[in-house]
Amino acid sequence: MFQRSISRRTMLRGAGVALALPLLESMCPSLANAKAAEQTKSPQRFVAINIPLGFHPTDFFPKESGRDYALSPYLEVAKDLRDEFTVFSGLSHPDVDGGHSAEKSFLTAAPHPGAPSFTNTISLDQFLAKRIGDQTRFASLTLGSHSLSWSANGVVIPTETSPTKLFSALFLKGSEKDLAQQQAQLQDGQSIMDAVLADARAMQPRISTTDRAKLDQYFTAVRETEQRLAKSQAWLNKPKPQIEEKPPAVIPWMDFTGNFRSFLDVVRLAIQTDSTRVVAFGGDAGSPVSPLKGISQAYHTLSHHGLDTTLIEELRIIDRETIKIWADFLTALRSTPDGDSNLLRNTQVLFGSNLGNANSHSTTNLPIIHAGGRFKHGQHLAFDAKQNSPLAKLFVSILQGCGQEVDRFASGSGTIAGLEQA
Known part of the structure; x- marks a missing residue:
């Protein structure tokens, strides 16, 4: 259905107050068209x-x-x-x-x-x-x-x-049994990550500056693993x-x-x-x-x-x-x-x-x-x-x-x- 564009001069008037409208897509059809085209673009x-x-x-x-x-x-x-x-x-x-x-x-x-x-x-x-x-x-x-x-x-x-x-x-x-097994493995993995991270953090006060840098790298790797586990859990039932x-x-x-x-x-x-x-x-x-x-x-x-x-x-x-x-x-x-x-x-x-x-x-x-x-x-x-x-x-x-x-x-x-x- 054809829809006329709204003039950019259009105002909202009420109780003696006039407010200028923000820039809307209907005021600029090309803007709406560009947005629609962007939505049809696929990711790279x-x-x-x-x-x-x-x-x-x-x-x-x-x-x-x-x-x-x-x-x-x-x-x-x-x-x-x-x-x-x-x-x-x-x-x-x-x-x-x-x-x-x-x-x-x-x-x-x-x-x-x-x-x-x-x-x-x-x-x-x-x-x-x-x-x-x-x-x-x-x-x-x-x-x-x-x-x-x-x-x-x-x-x-x-x-x-x-x-x-x-x-x-x-x-x-997979079968229901397979899904349950995957769920258990994910939970076990997260539990192990929690325990390992806790042990590693407890070591920090007792180690050298060089070892702290290595430990920071280790923390990064553990956090990335945790993120992958969390993502796997979210997608498991989809x-x-x-x-x-x-x-x-x-x-x-x-x-x-x-x-x-x-x-x-x-x-x-x-x-x-x-x-x-x-x-x-x-x-x-x-x-x-x-x-x-x-x-x-x-x-x-x-x-x-x-x-x-x-x-x-x-x-x-x-x-x-x-x-x-x-x-x-x-x-x-x-x-x-x-x-x-x-x-x-x-x-x-x-x-x-x-x-x-x-x-x-x-x-x-x-x-x-x-x-x-x-x-x-x-x-x-x-x-x-x-x-x-x-x-x-x-x-x-x-x-x-x-x-x-x-x-x-x-x-x-x-x-x-x-x-x-x-």
């Missing part, structure tokens, strides 16, 4: 994917930079999506070395992860989860063969290794989302690309139902022999090919399948309506590796693609191949794209040059 989500053995560089990186670049052989599979992602070269984490150990620092940028005295810092996903995770059943999801997620105290977050179990946790309701999809089939562990695809299928459902807004997936870096046609050697062996052309050809089969799964995930997100747009428009997807070249254990010039979100994509941003730009600058851009007012994260000060929000 974030998905991080690390493939720890990387990709064969000559097939991954485009030769040209800018918006008119020709897709590399690996990225040809994503040609219909080229306006939805930005390829980066010349990025790395300063002082993050140690070969395979660098996977610990992929989302933290903490230096020297291979050192005996290494202490990690908070990961990008957990930094974001602390700020938006209270709005969903799961503050974040940590998935895959290795964990990318680290707490503010540098403690690794355990990872879910089964897509089937993940689906069950997200969408299947019904889970109902979906039509069936649980994914159990896939043998050596089929790491098959499990990767299953995980991303469930991740799409998780963010579509707003069960979580933050996901971190760590891929396989072990030695399984992939069941893909044409593969005869272990994945880890292929990544350390020593320039053997036969091994490189097999590695390309795995690399192409991995990138195809990523591209299919983006396509599925783009095909799913969400608020005023689609899931891809409302989900940033960071895809890459902690190794620039697994064959040489190089941790520079990392293969990185940033897709989705409300950014102007469709380009290859090439930074100096020798004097790399900090990858954490992209992390700052990601955080700002999720509505966070930050200008620094880890080794990144300011946003990444060339990537603009739409």
Whole structure:
């Protein structure tokens, strides 16, 4: 029904008193329309994917930079999506070395992860989860063969290794006995936290200044645990989302690309139902022999090919399948309506590796693609191949794209040059 706007000169008159009205939506239809549009906007989500053995560089990186670049052989599979992602070269984490150990620092940028005295810092996903995770059943999801997620105290977050179990946790309701057991476990956990915290506080007067600092960190960790327990308790009796999809089939562990695809299928459902807004997936870096046609050697062996052309050809089969799964995930997100747009428009997807070249254990010039979100994509941003730009600058851009007012994260000060929000 048409409703006329109210004049801003309208006054309330009574008992000889005239009061000017405050600014109302009806006085300014555009204000009401803007508010209505804002209410239809969906939240921004974030998905991080690390493939720890990387990709064969000559097939991954485009030769040209800018918006008119020709897709590399690996990225040809994503040609219909080229306006939805930005390829980066010349990025790395300063002082993050140690070969395979660098996977610990992929989302933290903490230096020297291979050192005996290494202490990690908070990961990008957990930094974001602390700020938006209270709005969903799961503050974040940590998935895959290795964990990318680290707490503010540098403690690794355990990872879910089964897509089937993940689906069950997200969408299947347990029996009354299961619910009662979970309730008891939550109460026991809270009781333990109370007792431990009381004992720790009793120690404070008898310890040194250095130990007090350590104890403060411990208190922070305990408080965060208590908050997670309280949140779990609040969500326990709330019904889970109902979906039509069936649980994914159990896939043998050596089929790491098959499990990767299953995980991303469930991740799409998780963010579509707003069960979580933050996901971190760590891929396989072990030695399984992939069941893909044409593969005869272990994945880890292929990544350390020593320039053997036969091994490189097999590695390309795995690399192409991995990138195809990523591209299919983006396509599925783009095909799913969400608020005023689609899931891809409302989900940033960071895809890459902690190794620039697994064959040489190089941790520079990392293969990185940033897709989705409300950014102007469709380009290859090439930074100096020798004097790399900090990858954490992209992390700052990601955080700002999720509505966070930050200008620094880890080794990144300011946003990444060339990537603009739409």
